[in-house]
Amino acid sequence: MNRRSAIALGLTAAAATPLFVLTAHAKTKKYGPKDGKEIAPGVRVVEVGTGNADIPAYKSISIVDVVFQPGAHAPQTVMDNDMVCTITAGAFTIKKADKEFKLKEGDMYTCAKGKTDEATNTSKVVGIHRIAVLIPA
Template identity: 95%
Template sequence: MKTINRRSAIALGVTAAAVTPLFSLAASAKAKKYGPKDGKEIAPGVRVVEVGTGNADIPAYKSIAIVDVVFQPGAHAPQTVMDNDMVCTITAGAFTIKKADKEFKLKEGDMYTCAKGKTDEATNTSKVVGIHRIAVLIPA
């Protein structure tokens, strides 16, 4: 086993100090607990909560809006045409997603995309409150 000299110990300490804030940012991406009246109801048992917005460095998009779509157990969001391109992350629960040409199942930590003009519908198939964190890409 190698011994650590003073220079290695300092480098390790500086690296640990630099990385620590990244771990706290990752923890903030966890699903937030929402109350039954938070956000705006879009379907029975399905609510949209605005999380925040920011500028985009992607040339095709001017900004990004982050929303959480909160589904009660068994709740269903009916088929909807997407107004914008979106990147969706399941932060809680399990879902069945139906698109025009396919159906698939997702669980916490899984991601999928939605394209502008395409249809999508989702059902929370879990026994817990399910959350889709959606990055809505706003065109330039």
């Protein structure tokens, strides 16, 4: 390996490091049965954090984890805001007004303000939705 290759390899590794750090921070923690606020039997919302948005239509973003016990169901709800949802644990069936679909860990979906959504944890483990709630400007 010559000096130029070593420098290129070092720069590539340095550039990739933040990506691995961000991935590690995105993982959800283990929650206890009383963490957060109960919104349905076996379903709790835990606030993770908030931040400002650089997207012109939104002033801020709130991140929450919705923690579902195995088999727990969140009934149909009208969305107050646009949202981006990531399944960080478990497996779910999601029902919307016009469709139903299944998701597993690592899958993502969106919810639009004014639309309905309901979710059921179909796995045998605690399931978690990490949700980015987009707060309008």
